[in-house]
Amino acid sequence: MLPEPFDLLNEDARTPLILAKGEHVFRQGDETRGVFFVVSGAICLTRMTEAGAAVTLHNAKVGGMFAEASLYSDQYHCDAIAVAPSEVTRLSKRSIQTRQREDAAFSEGLTRRLATQVQEYRQLLTLHAVKSANERVYLAVASGRLRGSVTQLASEIGLTKEACYRALKELTDQGALKKTGRGEYALRTSF
Amino acid sequence: MLPEPFDLLNEDARTPLILAKGEHVFRQGDETRGVFFVVSGAICLTRMTEAGAAVTLHNAKVGGMFAEASLYSDQYHCDAIAVAPSEVTRLSKRSIQTRQREDAAFSEGLTRRLATQVQEYRQLLTLHAVKSANERVYLAVASGRLRGSVTQLASEIGLTKEACYRALKELTDQGALKKTGRGEYALRTSF
DNA sequence: AACCAAATATGATTGAAATCATATGTTGCC
């Protein structure tokens, strides 16, 4: 359930938290107690600027984690608020740090996970820079991003679901994609 | 010059490479020899899909790094090509891995750098999801992203430079920003 | 000093995606 290497942590390193919509997981300035995994719901991280504007830093969704950088800070630098009824698992900072020191496999696993995420985020950002909706959708499908729903893909790649459906239709009409089912599309190999 | 913790590496872990435009730093399938730092120019990472489409994974610019995930792979999974005459520094995989095992400060520094980058990329992706150009520019300025040129900011946040200048002008007219010089803007604190 | 390249700045026009609307299909649940 927890992503590697956090699945290696002892039971007592995990604290489940149930949150009502609007409830805080932590606040800016709170002492850092760990990193979090989203079991259900969604958590939004925001920071206030000096001018009073709220900047959203991250929308953590089911299966995602947040506040990993808190391992290297004494206080949280933003607010984490449940935007829906949620369950999150807190992974104790102390346990993680101890394990990092004492277990090379865990330490390597953590570094590896972060390196992989950096790679994924760069790829996603690069995809966002593609102007044409059709090309963006094609590249997204070619990169294997159409796992869940089309709606989900749309939000992932920065399009409305309507624009995404339209692009899928046009790409299918053009012969670049093949419709393999309701909401399912495959690449048409060009040879 | 090199970002932490790579500045800690010995001289002999660094290999400078000079590349003409179009030249490869490495190819998909090559044995992994290290991670890279861009001293000048720009490097583009692309991968071919089964259907023959080229997917750009990352555009590494001056001061940036690429192929960090190669530390956890035997072969590179994409091509790295200089899109302009470039100089890059290769940081030997072996040296990094040895140092990771033997120097806790280095190891922690690397993990920390990656965690920070994950955080930054998430923030940038979240910013890209803001629809209105004005709001996007405002939030970008509020997050301290207007360091270099406006042109640079524009490309960073996914707008054309024209749209970015216009947004800056409108925000200034509205009183949300204050123009402090040519290409320089500051937040107007609302109190 | 003259010149060039790039950044700054803004106006006019266009186009592509957002929005609004609507219909059907599917899934889970009481």
Added chain:
DNA sequence: GGCAACATATGATTTCAATCATATTTGGTT
């Protein structure tokens, strides 16, 4: 079994940023 919620799908209209165009300023180079 029926209802609610959501995903799929596509048509019509609008809007906002991209594009095209142009002028000025600045910094670096010869």
